[in-house]
Amino acid sequence: xKKIAIVAAAALVLGAxxxxxxxxxxxxxxxxxxxxxANTKDFNEGFSFRGVTIEGRKLISENFSTGLSFGWHxxxxxxxxxxxxxxxxxxxxxxxxxxxxxLFVNAHYYLGQPGGIRPFLGANVGTSIYEQRAEVxxxxxxEDKWRFAVAPEAxxxxxxxxxxxxxxxxxxxxxxxxxxxxxxxxxxxxxSN
Amino acid sequence: xxxxxxxxxxxxxxxGCYPGDPTSISEFDTVxxxxxxxxxxxxxxxxxxxxxxxxxxxxxxxxxEIGRDNDEDILARVRSNxxxxxxxxxxxxxxxxxxxxxxAVANLxxxxxxxQWWVSYPPGCWDPYWxxxxxxxxIYGSTTYRAGSYFVVAASALDITDPGxxxxxxxxxxxxxxxxxxxxxxxxxxxxxxxxxxxFEQSPYLSGPTPEPAN
Numbered sequence: 120x121k122k123i124a125i126v127a128a129a130a131l132v133l134g135a136x137x138x139x140x141x142x143x144x145x146x147x148x149x150x151x152x153x154x155x156x157a158n159t160k161d162f163n164e165g166f167s168f169r170g171v172t173i174e175g176r177k178l179i180s181e182n183f184s185t186g187l188s189f190g191w192h193x194x195x196x197x198x199x200x201x202x203x204x205x206x207x208x209x210x211x212x213x214x215x216x217x218x219x220x221x222l223f224v225n226a227h228y229y230l231g232q233p234g235g236i237r238p239f240l241g242a243n244v245g246t247s248i249y250e251q252r253a254e255v256x257x258x259x260x261x262e263d264k265w266r267f268a269v270a271p272e273a274x275x276x277x278x279x280x281x282x283x284x285x286x287x288x289x290x291x292x293x294x295x296x297x298x299x300x301x302x303x304x305x306x307x308x309x310x311s312n
Numbered sequence: 313x314x315x316x317x318x319x320x321x322x323x324x325x326x327x328g329c330y331p332g333d334p335t336s337i338s339e340f341d342t343v344x345x346x347x348x349x350x351x352x353x354x355x356x357x358x359x360x361x362x363x364x365x366x367x368x369x370x371x372x373x374x375x376x377e378i379g380r381d382n383d384e385d386i387l388a389r390v391r392s393n394x395x396x397x398x399x400x401x402x403x404x405x406x407x408x409x410x411x412x413x414x415x416a417v418a419n420l421x422x423x424x425x426x427x428q429w430w431v432s433y434p435p436g437c438w439d440p441y442w443x444x445x446x447x448x449x450x451i452y453g454s455t456t457y458r459a460g461s462y463f464v465v466a467a468s469a470l471d472i473t474d475p476g477x478x479x480x481x482x483x484x485x486x487x488x489x490x491x492x493x494x495x496x497x498x499x500x501x502x503x504x505x506x507x508x509x510x511x512f513e514q515s516p517y518l519s520g521p522t523p524e525p526a527n
Contacts, residue, residue: 193331206348209342
């Protein structure tokens with residue numbers, strides 16, 4: 120009887136633990152690099168190594184999670200040249216800066232088996248505080264906008280230890296507005312539960 | 313979660329809002345040109361340019377006195393750029409003999425000294441009176457810089473009805489160079505000459521309409 124009680128208790132604990140693992144939150148941070156595209160590239164060209172992303176994902180099942188993500192991506196450029204305006208032209212050294220703060224809710228689907236390297240696909244939907252600033256001479260022009268934003272994502276989760284996962288991913292950020300803004304972010308990070 | 317916070321903090325370090333500030337004073341230089349779309353620039357315009365650079369803010373509180381040693385060279389650079397457009401210059405004798413140029417060209421300068429005061433508190437102290445339990449006075453300071461602007465203005469001289477008295481002239485074209493003045497006046501002079509060249513380089517229409525390409 121005593122043995123049965125111990126086995127039953129162990130089963131309950133293991134069962135509860137198994138349930139908890141399916142419902143657990145993973146929190147992570149990643150170093151984000153950005154590659155501007157289209158209109159974003161016209162404003163500031165070149166690969167950026169400045170950025171960070173913080174996110175949390177809740178495992179709903181072994182293959183599916185939902186979560187939140189917040190990022191801060193900085194792109195900048197320096198160009199010396201002339202900008203043509205209506206009946207005017209301005210020459211100078213133009214410093215351009217983009218600060219993008221995407222705030223997403225997301226869902227991810229994981230392939231492969233728990234415990235192994237798992238490719239995943241994700242969808243991020245939300246908004247982005249998008250600031251563009253241009254400085255020339257002693258003058259600066261700044262525009263801040265809230266934009267609707269989506270970011271499909273693909274990546275890998277790599278087990279690093281009992282509680283720790285590494286992950287790499289690429290996100291294609293698309294922001295509505297006039298003009299639209301687009302860039303790719305490449306993220307390398309770790310997550311823990 | 314504590315470990316995660318440390319990781320996030322570490323990742324956040326090195327992230328800046330506006331990286332890559334100007335490293336040279338010449339990077340503050342800007343050249344702006346504006347044209348009157350109603351004025352027809354032809355290939356053979358005549359101009360008259362007085363041999364004086366006029367300081368237009370002389371009476372202002374923030375005005376500084378400028379050296380005049382390089383005036384002749386500066387005017388020569390403007391003149392050579394105008395002649396390079398295919399334009400011809402009328403001198404004082406031509407004007408005295410009653411010839412009227414198409415354009416009157418004026419050279420103007422403005423130089424100012426600007427002082428900006430700032431106040432700062434030790435890190436984490438937003439209140440100047442109590443900071444971490446102690447009185448900590450704010451730190452005051454000031455930053456002063458000198459800025460200069462040079463203008464070349466070409467106005468239609470045909471509108472002059474009463475020479476020697478003020479007339480409202482139709483401005484055909486104007487160029488402005490703006491920059492921060494360095495202590496090294498030689499550097500200021502060189503940058504100004506480059507700026508004058510740039511005014512004309514970005515105004516190719518001054519030499520007349522671009523010919524249609526031959527078929």
